Amino acid sequence: MRGAEVSGLEITAAEVTYGITTAVAGVDLHVSAGEVVAVLGPSGCGKSSLLRAVAGLEALTAGSVQWDGAELAGVPVHRRGFGLMFQDGQLFPHRDVAGNVEFGLRMARASRTRRADRVAALLDLVGLAGFGSRPVASLSGGEQQRVALARALAPRPRLLLLDEPLSALDRELRESLAAELRRILTETHTTALYVTHDHDEAFAVADRVAVMRQAQLVQVGTPAELWRAPDDADVARFLGYRVVEHEGQTVALGPDALTLAPQGVAGTVRATGFSRGRPTARVDVPGWGEVTAVMTGDLPDPGAEVSLQIDWRYAVVLCGVR
Numbered sequence: 611m612r613g614a615e616v617s618g619l620e621i622t623a624a625e626v627t628y629g630i631t632t633a634v635a636g637v638d639l640h641v642s643a644g645e646v647v648a649v650l651g652p653s654g655c656g657k658s659s660l661l662r663a664v665a666g667l668e669a670l671t672a673g674s675v676q677w678d679g680a681e682l683a684g685v686p687v688h689r690r691g692f693g694l695m696f697q698d699g700q701l702f703p704h705r706d707v708a709g710n711v712e713f714g715l716r717m718a719r720a721s722r723t724r725r726a727d728r729v730a731a732l733l734d735l736v737g738l739a740g741f742g743s744r745p746v747a748s749l750s751g752g753e754q755q756r757v758a759l760a761r762a763l764a765p766r767p768r769l770l771l772l773d774e775p776l777s778a779l780d781r782e783l784r785e786s787l788a789a790e791l792r793r794i795l796t797e798t799h800t801t802a803l804y805v806t807h808d809h810d811e812a813f814a815v816a817d818r819v820a821v822m823r824q825a826q827l828v829q830v831g832t833p834a835e836l837w838r839a840p841d842d843a844d845v846a847r848f849l850g851y852r853v854v855e856h857e858g859q860t861v862a863l864g865p866d867a868l869t870l871a872p873q874g875v876a877g878t879v880r881a882t883g884f885s886r887g888r889p890t891a892r893v894d895v896p897g898w899g900e901v902t903a904v905m906t907g908d909l910p911d912p913g914a915e916v917s918l919q920i921d922w923r924y925a926v927v928l929c930g931v932r
């Protein structure tokens with residue numbers, strides 16, 4: 611589908627430059643109505659610049675951004691009908707929680723009761739029922755981001771743009787809030803573009819993930835597709851694989867791919883410990899460096915010579931290796 615029939619967001623050959631820096635180059639991406647797409651990439655790869663260009667905060671130097679087939683060049687930020695949410699929720703400190711959420715409502719002419727009902731429904735949606743009269747300064751970081759989300763959703767934006775919305779929170783909170791964000795976006799049928807450098811977060815939130823590297827999108831797919839077949843070693847590493855050479859092939863090892871076995875790749879145990887609740891051993895394998903193996907039986911002693919086996923359910927042979 612191309613041109614006027616395309617619904618949702620269509621980014622075509624987008625380019626953003628700052629002086630001699632090319633932050634975004636030749637990016638094509640479609641986000642269908644109701645879909646959540648994450649742009650995942652390391653710091654400095656250009657993902658914020660892409661998001662800001664979609665928002666209208668940054669001008670494209672080439673290419674186009676369209677919504678439902680209509681070109682957005684020249685349409686100012688506040689006329690695009692898009693919502694924005696950033697790492698720091700940028701709440702108004704002098705307003706209480708309800709006042710912050712109400713600010714997002716585009717129903718100035720609605721009765722006070724109707725507005726209050728909508729604010730209450732939004733607070734309920736983000737798990738903050740009853741928090742309306744709390745000063746925002748009294749909230750935890752996670753609660754503040756929930757308020758920011760409620761405020762961003764209040765005007766029912768046709769597209770929600772989220773730039774690292776959970777990055778300021780600790781890992782545990784990030785994981786639970788990421789899952790909740792997905793629930794909220796799905797429940798409200800919100801179309802969203804979500805920028806993050808954290809692959810777990812991208813996989814938890816998005817229907818599809820667009821991996822970005824050095825200003826370009828290098829692979830786009832569902833979390834399962836990306837995990838099953840990363841295009842190259844760089845993408846694999848970025849998704850959390852360990853990439854090694856094994857029997858003439860380049861192999862991406864997932865976190866659960868190595869186990870101790872009577873036969874296999876030889877290595878020396880350096881240390882043992884626990885990772886995500888499972889016993890593990892750090893094993894030094896010549897040519898690979900230190901890798902982590904998941905243990906089932908007794909923990910070996912440091913210095914022990916062991917063999918490792920690859921569980922191919924959790925490992926991938928890479929083809930287009932760079």
Ligand SMILES: Nc1ncnc2c1ncn2[C@@H]1O[C@H](COP(=O)(O)OP(=O)(O)OP(=O)(O)O)[C@@H](O)[C@H]1O
Pocket residue numbers: 628631632633651652653654655656657658659660807
């Ligand atoms: N206003 C600006 N002026 C000049 N260069 C900029 C500007 N904003 C971003 N850049 C540069 O553009 C490139 C992409 O930056 P961008 O912030 O889009 O990346 P990012 O992937 O979002 O990184 P981060 O996660 O660290 O914010 C970087 O090299 C950055 O230094």
